[in-house]
Amino acid sequence: MEKIIEFKNVDYAVEEQKNKKHFILKNITLEIKKGELVCVIGLNGCGKSTFAKLLSGLISPTSGLINICGLNTQNPDHSYQIRKKVGIIFQNPDNQIIASTIEEEIAFGLENLCIPREKMKARIKSSLCAVGMEGFEKKLTSTLSGGQKQRLNIASVLAMQPEIIVLDEPTSMLDSVSRKNILDLLLKIKSIHKTTIVLVTHFMEEAVLSNKVLFIEDRKVNFLGNPYELFSDEVFLKTPSLTPMQSSQILSFIKSLGYKVSMKALKTKDCANEIIKILENHKK
Ligand SMILES: Nc1ncnc2c1ncn2[C@@H]1O[C@H](COP(=O)(O)OP(=O)(O)OP(=O)(O)O)[C@@H](O)[C@H]1O
Numbered sequence: 038m039e040k041i042i043e044f045k046n047v048d049y050a051v052e053e054q055k056n057k058k059h060f061i062l063k064n065i066t067l068e069i070k071k072g073e074l075v076c077v078i079g080l081n082g083c084g085k086s087t088f089a090k091l092l093s094g095l096i097s098p099t100s101g102l103i104n105i106c107g108l109n110t111q112n113p114d115h116s117y118q119i120r121k122k123v124g125i126i127f128q129n130p131d132n133q134i135i136a137s138t139i140e141e142e143i144a145f146g147l148e149n150l151c152i153p154r155e156k157m158k159a160r161i162k163s164s165l166c167a168v169g170m171e172g173f174e175k176k177l178t179s180t181l182s183g184g185q186k187q188r189l190n191i192a193s194v195l196a197m198q199p200e201i202i203v204l205d206e207p208t209s210m211l212d213s214v215s216r217k218n219i220l221d222l223l224l225k226i227k228s229i230h231k232t233t234i235v236l237v238t239h240f241m242e243e244a245v246l247s248n249k250v251l252f253i254e255d256r257k258v259n260f261l262g263n264p265y266e267l268f269s270d271e272v273f274l275k276t277p278s279l280t281p282m283q284s285s286q287i288l289s290f291i292k293s294l295g296y297k298v299s300m301k302a303l304k305t306k307d308c309a310n311e312i313i314k315i316l317e318n319h320k321k
């Protein structure tokens with residue numbers, strides 16, 4: 038798989054006082070491949086949103102290099118191309134909606150990309166269909182629920198046909214049903230369009246569905262790899278304030294009682310099967 042995102046020795050610092058730098062991210066070197074779903078996790082304030090903004094070209098690194106689809110985010114000549122290739126969705130669905138009707142909202146992004154009017158209608162229709170909101174064109178954006186607003190934001194981004202979608206905690210203001218709908222939608226987009234998706238999340242249940250998880254700690258990449266490997270790691274499970282999956286907590290407790298248990302049985306069904314296996318062995 039070809040790489041689509043590349044960070045080379047990236048630092049991001051802000052000037053706290055005159056001549057005194059405060060590093061938010063330090064020496065980040067990583068690659069993300071085309072079509073991957075990567076979840077970014079870490080404690081509050083560890084730099085996840087900063088990472089998402091760097092990756093979208095919204096801010097530039099203080100030093101180092103970021104390449105998106107071969108384009109350098111520090112080169113102002115590339116910024117239009119990068120805007121076409123990367124779609125961004127933030128936490129609060131309301132903050133991103135500006136138009137009064139749904140079709141105007143999606144058209145707004147397309148106008149920015151200079152998509153001709155005659156092509157817009159079809160793009161609006163198919164992106165609304167992809168998020169399960171077919172026929173919603175004329176509806177007022179103010180009448181939508183939080184979950185529908187976030188799906189509209191995803192439709193607006195999809196209509197622009199980006200190669201990468203970056204989402205910064207898009208489900209944190211939604212109930213569990215809407216959260217699952219958004220997750221299912223992202224997995225569908227990934228499998229149909231082979232879109233690369235970078236999802237910042239506080240929910241380990243979301244992160245476990247990713248191809249790779251990026252764990253940021255102490256301004257650096259602590260881990261980038263298979264979520265099962267990280268989530269079954271005893272040290273990670275004890276990281277304060279990162280709420281582990283319920284399945285990890287249960288498995289970890291069973292293990293502490295002295296039973297042999299696979300810490301990788303994280304999906305609900307696998308975890309249940311693991312418990313049944315232990316109970317059956319216990320009876321013997
Ligand atoms: N422009 C800025 N100037 C000064 N400090 C900043 C700036 N941007 C971010 N920070 C600080 O950098 C740190 C990382 O911020 P960031 O928003 O990236 O964290 P986060 O991991 O997204 O947090 P959360 O989980 O709360 O969303 C925080 O301590 C924040 O206060």
Ligand SMILES: [Mg+2]
Nearest residue numbers: 085086087205
């Ligand atoms: Mg954040």
